[in-house]
Amino acid sequence: MTRITPLSQPYPDALAAALNALTPDGGDAPMLFRIIGTSERAWQKFIGGSLLDKGPLPIRERELVIFRTAARIGADYEWGMHATLFAERCEIDEAQLDALATKDAEDGGWSVADTALLATVDILLDRRHLSDEEFARIADHFTSDQIFEIVQLVGFYHGLAMIIGTFDIRPEPGTPSIPA
Structure with missing residues (x-):
């Protein structure tokens, strides 16, 4: 079990769209995202630095x-x-x-x-x-x-x-x- 309680559905309004987009049908978003999402500031920093967008590197x-x-x-x-x-x-x-x-x-x-x-x-x-x-x-x-x-x-x-x-x-x- 993780050391802090992860978010569960329904997700907070500020994160719901992002987490729901990462959630498989009938499941939860990956644990990492549900843990980071417990801190709105940590989530914003995480998303801002994730580098999984279309960048200069193939x-x-x-x-x-x-x-x-x-x-x-x-x-x-x-x-x-x-x-x-x-x-x-x-x-x-x-x-x-x-x-x-x-x-x-x-x-x-x-x-x-x-x-x-x-x-x-x-x-x-x-x-x-x-x-x-x-x-x-x-x-x-x-x-x-x-x-x-x-x-x-x-x-x-x-x-x-x-x-x-x-x-x-x-x-x-x-x-x-x-x-x-």
Whole structure:
């Protein structure tokens, strides 16, 4: 059980439209959203920084960043949600998911751009700083707007994992865990 009582239906007026849009027929919105929604300020900050809108980074690359970040920090909740909702849509197969979950994700048969992307995620998580050479490597494949998005995704999902861990939010039923 989570550490605070999640919202239940009917959802508060200020959040009802957003939460109802995320609610499957006959069910509840995902637990993460129902927990964050208990604080209107936290919800507004979450929605404002979520980066799941159509941004400068193509959806497949966005999901590679999220999967790699989730794998590296042990964020089973986010891994499971994104594997369920986005992997197939982004043509990220089981072998690639397994590679993303390993310590050296560069061995996944990726394109040169994907390899640079995954290496950048790892460096950001390990050091929070890119050397000139590392920046040049990612800049060979992505625009400055896309690089901002990559950095913000890594930071956002790292912060989200802290929320999930603090409030002990368990993965949604039926979602997969990070491959061992």
